Amino acid sequence: MIRYTLKCAEGHQFESWFRSADAFETLQASGQVSCPICGSTSVDKAIMAPRVSTSRDRTDEPSQDNTPTQPAAAAMTTPPTPEQIEQAVAKLRAEVEANSDYVGVEFATEARKIHEGEAPARAIYGEAKLDDAKALIEEGVPVLPLPFTPKRKMN
Structure with missing residues (x-):
């Protein structure tokens, strides 16, 4: 697994985990990586500092460097309000429902067939x-969880 700091065209910065660098590239190219704040699919990797463990990091000595790290600086921005989050999720739901086919509980089977x-x-x-979703990811099928429960389609 690899963690990337990402940034959308609107300037929102967030982090996400991917199976590999290739998995990120595949998902990004197919428009499946989106900003959790505004729903934009125009997302690129942001500059991030490498996480390197040194022997000094393992001691109980406090760090002499008081420079804020990228995540700390990003935390200083005003977080979105619950209403903004709700609007972004509603926008994402509308986009998914308008541009995707609902396959219900057959999702894992259908995703595998498409792949x-x-x-x-x-x-x-x-x-x-959960076990089916994990299996899909392990098989390299590009899937990601949605931040909402699909509305069940009725006949």
Whole structure:
């Protein structure tokens, strides 16, 4: 797993984990990486400091460097309000529902078929058990969790 600090076109900065650098590139190229604040899919890697462990880090000595790190500086900005978060999630939901096919509890099966070329390539969303989602990720199927529960489609 690899963690990237990301930045959207609107200037929002956030972090996300990916299976590998290639997985990030694949998801980004297909427009599946989006800003959790505004929903923008115009997302790029932000400059980040490498995390290097040294013997000095392992001691109980306090650090002499008082320069704020990138995450600390980002924390000084005003966080979004609950209303802004709710609006962003609603916008994302509308985008997903308008541009994807709901496959319900068959999500893992359908995602695997699309990945293996047994079904036509298209954007889908649905529901999957945690074990099924983990298996998809381990198989290299590009999936990500949504910050909302899909509305169940009724016949």
